[in-house]
Amino acid sequence: NSxxxxxxxxxxxxxxxxxLNKKYLxxxxxxxxxxxxxxxxxxxxLHLEGKGYKHRDKDFRTLLKEVGAPRFCTPLAEEKKPQRKVRTYxxxxCGQTFLRKRKMDTSR
Ligand SMILES: [Zn+2]
Structure with missing residues (x-):
């Protein structure tokens, strides 16, 4: 989906x-x-099963670990603004926003 x-x-x-973002590929x-x-x-x-499907939910975190999925997506190149120190994920x-001062290891 472009x-x-x-x-x-x-x-x-x-x-x-x-x-899914085709640009990511x-x-x-x-x-x-x-x-x-x-x-x-x-x-x-998790949503279909009526379990906790949001980032903070334990069900979600556990499932991510089990399947080896990243908790966050790697930002696209156009989103990386060098002058900004606080990064937004x-x-x-789920519409949840995370603020990090340093670049995160998004593979974790
Ligand atoms: Zn998510």
């Missing part, structure tokens, strides 16, 4: 569709995209 510009993917709660490669798919699928499955699926 409409997605800022995030690697998102899970739509109503339609149960998972949208070209910028970060297939492995990164697989991580995003896993991440969004964790939202998907947002997941479109």
């Amino acid at each position: 409409r997605l510009k800022k995030t690697g993917g998102r899970y739509l709660l109503n339609s149960h569709n998972i949208e 070209t910028e970060h490669g297939q492995k990164e995209l697989e991580g995003i798919i896993k991440h969004e699928l964790c939202h998907y499955h 947002k997941c479109e699926a």
Whole structure:
């Protein structure tokens, strides 16, 4: 889905569709995209099962660990602004925003 510009993917709660950013494939490669798919699928499955599907929920964190999915998406190149020291990580699926002063290891 090329409409997605800022995030690697998102899970739509109503339609149960998972949208993925095509740009991620070209910028970060297939492995990164697989991580995003896993991440969004964790939202998907837990939501359908009525479990905690948000980032802070223990169910979500546990499932991410089990499948080896990243907790955060790697920001796209256009989002990396050198003059800004505080980085914002947002997941479109849950709308949760994270602020980090230093670049995070998004593979964790
Ligand atoms: Zn998420």
